[in-house]
Amino acid sequence: MSRRSTLGAPPALLLVPALVAATFLVVPLATLVIATPWSRFFELLGTEAVRDALGITALTSVATVIACLLLGTPLAWLLARVEFRGRSLLRAAVTVPLVLPPVVAGVALVTALGRNGLIGGLLRDLTGVTIPYTTVAVVLAHTFASMPFYVLAVEGALRASGEEYDVVAASLGATRWTTFRRITLPLALPGVLAGAILAWARSLGEFGATITFAGNYPGTTQTMPSLIYGALQSDPEVARTLSMILLIVSVAILASLRNRWLVRP
């Protein structure tokens, strides 16, 4: 408040575009809330297709988070704590999926893990197992899209929590594994949690890579976004209802993040 009096009133040149931006971001979501057929909301929520898609989305997003925790944490640690040649190159390479169009990610996954892909073809010849059209394929697509978010968040937390504690632990005789387990990881825990929520959110919304690589079948590979896209072709009301469900989940995620970032000055 005292600051405001010394700086003067906000100039219209900044205030007007700011309000336009805020309106632009809020109005579509507000209209979605209004356009949702609330009288049919719970009826639609109970249909088999929606329950299947919700189930697949819940299952695959949790599996994605677990995959990120188990594989992404060590990768983040490697990037934050170990000096080696090509480290920045590796960091750049693993963050590419972050900016990659999801459909391109799907095409890349097909060329690697499709039934005629480099690895997928080998797997098929050796074991007869094919990956596409399975729930596992959905998790792979989601993990490919989500892991960079997780790794970036955790690496940032590891760097921010400081290496000096690791050095102290080592000087007291702790092995590097013990240091990681007892010092590094507990200090970075808020970052791990935030990264996990980010990865989970990305997984909930993943569409392009999933439908390209894993396909779209109710009960095995059909996630909420795939169902929404399909519903849009037949019944826009259903699509709006399903979108509303995802919007509610997104807002819940934002609320859980709020305490971490949004209220801090």
Next chain:
Amino acid sequence: MNIRRLPVLVALAAILPLSACGGGAGAGAGGESTLTVLAAASLTETFTALAAEFEADHEGVTVELAFDSSATLAQQAVDGAPGEVLATADETTMQIAVDGDVVADGPEVFATNVAVLVTPPDNPAGLTSFADLDDDAVTYVVCVDSAPCGKIAAGLIDAAGITHEPASLEVDVKAVLAKVTGNEADAGIVYATDAVSAGDAVTAIDIDGAADQQTVYPIATLEQSSDAGLAREFMALVLSDAGRRVLEDAGFGSPP
């Protein structure tokens, strides 16, 4: 502390791809005169050829083609997407545009199409007839039920008494074809025209009774057209003998 703020940006980036998937008609502003045609995905080759012919006959006119699923395009037309002409792959989706009061002239039926079974060239599952799909070892894909090609596929599967389910319900017929040409599926149900356009990349197998479930293609000009005369001329070209020849070469049937 700055580095900890980064995830907020990252979180925002995560939400973007969802919205980017909507797809849409590229509104071709500028140029002397632009005719935007919204056409079903299965019309990609023929309408590209007809658009070239139309441009050659009309100096200074550029034809912008937007291909997508019929339902998406019809809905976009109702929502006011820029466009002069709408051509869909069945009458149900055209009805969306009619009900939305955006149709000016038409709709008129200009072509028919039937479903066929396609396999990769080497036919990895050794299929010889449509009934062979009823085998758990066969991986086949069809369009999602809400798309016209999916309705036809579901009808044919029902009629043939096939109980083995498809591996995936693709969003449109080109996605089904891509799974087959990419050898990610043993078979797919597509239109006869898609089998023609894919050439050597697929082997086509006729489906008994496919003619009973043929689809008709209606065309109409749109109310939001900025040049109604030009829109009508394009529609006339599609309905003309020359237009019909292009369509028949691509595997379409003539309207009843």
